[in-house]
Amino acid sequence: xxxxxxxxxxxxxxxxxxxxxxxxxxxxxxxxxxxxxxxxxxxxxxxxxxxxxxxxxxxxxxxxxxxxxxxxxxxxxxxxxxxxxxxxxxxxxxxxxxxxxxxxxxxxxxxxxxxxxxxxxxxx
Amino acid sequence: xxxxxxxxxxxxxxxxxxxxxxxxxxxxxxxxxxxxxxxxxxxxxxxxxxxxxxxxxxxxxxxxxxxxxxxxxxxxxxxxxxxxxxxxxxxxxxxxxxxxxxxxxxxxxxxxxxxxxxxxxxxxxxxxxxxxxxxxxxxxxxxxxxxxxxxxxxxxxxxxxxxxxxxxxxxxxxxxxxxxxxxxxxxxxxxxxxxxxxxxxxxxxxxxxxxxxxxxxxxxxxxxxxxxxxxxxxxxxxxxxxxxxxxxxxxxxxxxxxxxxxxxxxxxxxxxxxxxxxxxxxxxxxxxxxxxxxxxxxxxxxxxxxxxxxxxxxxxxxxxxxxxxxxxxxxxxxxxxxxxxxxxxxxxxxxxxxxxxxxxxxxxxx
Numbered sequence: 039x040x041x042x043x044x045x046x047x048x049x050x051x052x053x054x055x056x057x058x059x060x061x062x063x064x065x066x067x068x069x070x071x072x073x074x075x076x077x078x079x080x081x082x083x084x085x086x087x088x089x090x091x092x093x094x095x096x097x098x099x100x101x102x103x104x105x106x107x108x109x110x111x112x113x114x115x116x117x118x119x120x121x122x123x124x125x126x127x128x129x130x131x132x133x134x135x136x137x138x139x140x141x142x143x144x145x146x147x148x149x150x151x152x153x154x155x156x157x158x159x160x161x162x
Numbered sequence: 163x164x165x166x167x168x169x170x171x172x173x174x175x176x177x178x179x180x181x182x183x184x185x186x187x188x189x190x191x192x193x194x195x196x197x198x199x200x201x202x203x204x205x206x207x208x209x210x211x212x213x214x215x216x217x218x219x220x221x222x223x224x225x226x227x228x229x230x231x232x233x234x235x236x237x238x239x240x241x242x243x244x245x246x247x248x249x250x251x252x253x254x255x256x257x258x259x260x261x262x263x264x265x266x267x268x269x270x271x272x273x274x275x276x277x278x279x280x281x282x283x284x285x286x287x288x289x290x291x292x293x294x295x296x297x298x299x300x301x302x303x304x305x306x307x308x309x310x311x312x313x314x315x316x317x318x319x320x321x322x323x324x325x326x327x328x329x330x331x332x333x334x335x336x337x338x339x340x341x342x343x344x345x346x347x348x349x350x351x352x353x354x355x356x357x358x359x360x361x362x363x364x365x366x367x368x369x370x371x372x373x374x375x376x377x378x379x380x381x382x383x384x385x386x387x388x389x390x391x392x393x394x395x396x397x398x399x400x401x402x403x404x405x406x407x408x409x410x411x412x413x414x415x416x417x418x419x420x421x422x423x424x425x426x427x428x429x430x431x432x433x434x435x436x437x438x439x440x441x442x443x444x445x446x447x448x449x450x451x452x453x454x455x456x457x458x459x460x461x462x463x464x465x466x467x468x469x470x471x472x473x474x475x476x477x478x479x480x481x482x483x484x485x486x487x488x489x490x491x492x493x494x495x496x497x498x499x500x501x502x503x504x505x506x507x508x509x510x511x512x513x514x515x516x517x518x519x520x521x522x523x524x525x526x527x528x
Contacts, residue, residue: 133416134388135408135416136389136390136408136418136430136432137227137256137346137389137390137418137431138175138254138277138389139387143315143387144341145385147336147382148382148383151336151382151383151384152337152339155333156338159283159334159337160337162283
């Protein structure tokens with residue numbers, strides 16, 4: 039298990055970038071051995087100094103991110119959770135016009151946000 | 163046989179009156195400094211409808227903003243909005259909200275849309291900025307408006323006085339049911355130019371208010387438009403990914419030519435320049451003139467060496483404000499120098515712009 043960070047969908051392992059696809063999986067412990075359930079398959083997690091049991095044990099029954107390498111052959115290269123680049127959720131709308139609201143801007147807010155702010159302002 | 167030119171404009175502003183019940187120091191209405199306002203003759207309801215129809219012959223209008231002054235001082239404003247709706251147009255009422263009585267609201271078309279100014283969540287500050295004790299009534303009116311099924315966006319003008327309370331203002335607006343927020347930094351008229359030191363926020367204040375808005379927009383998904391252009395040399399839009407920045411349309415398809423309350427056509431509501439008399443001429447004939455295009459084309463010499471990626475969108479900020487304050491649209495938006503604190507007294511001297519009543523675009527028939 040590696041703790042290298044993910045950069046734009048590419049996992050860096052031992053200094054070499056690896057083409058990796060990211061999916062979710064689950065870590066299981068069966069008959070004293072650790073497995074990764076991913077894409078309907080159960081893959082044994084080999085324990086080693088690089089992948090110590092203490093770290094794997096913490097992930098049992100947890101959903102984890104899984105990086106699948108396609109090269110040189112399909113295999114799991116990393117499991118765990120690592121920070122993914124933040125993508126600001128900016129909804130693209132049409133050109134903003136000085137002074138005049140554009141229809142695109144009026145998409146309506148989540149009513150829970152309105153309710154929350156109403157309580158906050160009323161409490162003042 | 164020549165074909166009539168059709169322009170792609172979808173928006174129009176109609177100033178139905180120059181009168182106003184507030185006394186905002188930051189007001190951008192050009193007539194406020196010329197003693198005008200209450201005595202200017204106003205178009206009748208039928209005349210307004212006829213002029214809008216005239217523009218529709220030359221442009222595929224979608225939305226007409228009813229503005230002023232305070233448009234609700236016209237007792238027939240709801241009926242004007244109904245007239246526009248019957249022509250297939252969306253009517254937007256730009257108002258300070260103080261006159262949104264139950265009886266008036268009931269006469270508007272169903273689910274009408276309003277742009278309502280709110281300057282602070284602090285009632286005392288809002289009243290200070292409007293020059294009137296209207297805050298409590300405004301909040302009641304907004305609640306009434308929403309109960310009757312109408313909708314609104316909140317418009318907050320950012321000045322030095324209220325820049326610190328942008329977050330509170332946005333929260334209050336959203337709590338009251340605003341569908342979106344427009345953050346309009348103060349845009350100076352000739353009169354407000356004299357009060358610039360009191361009104362224009364510093365670059366630091368401006369960025370702090372934008373950061374506050376950015377946090378709310380990013381955290382709660384509140385749609386926030388920075389509508390009056392802020393030159394990116396003052397606040398870089400790339401630092402505020404959740405805010406939607408607008409630029410001066412400069413005569414492109416997003417332009418909103420403005421019909422004054424006596425029928426004279428202007429480039430926009432910020433400008434006092436008269437392009438023509440829509441009562442006597444066609445819309446296409448007026449906006450097609452070379453001198454009209456020259457008004458929009460100008461880029462301030464100070465900005466021509468700009469290397470910012472948004473240079474082509476910005477082009478020196480608001481040309482109308484430059485024209486109003488310096489006498490030429492070919493100058494940089496005065497907001498830039500004033501917020502930086504680099505504006506100096508030499509800009510006060512020289513030839514002031516002609517009074518608004520005489521300012522006609524070159525080549526416009528008298």
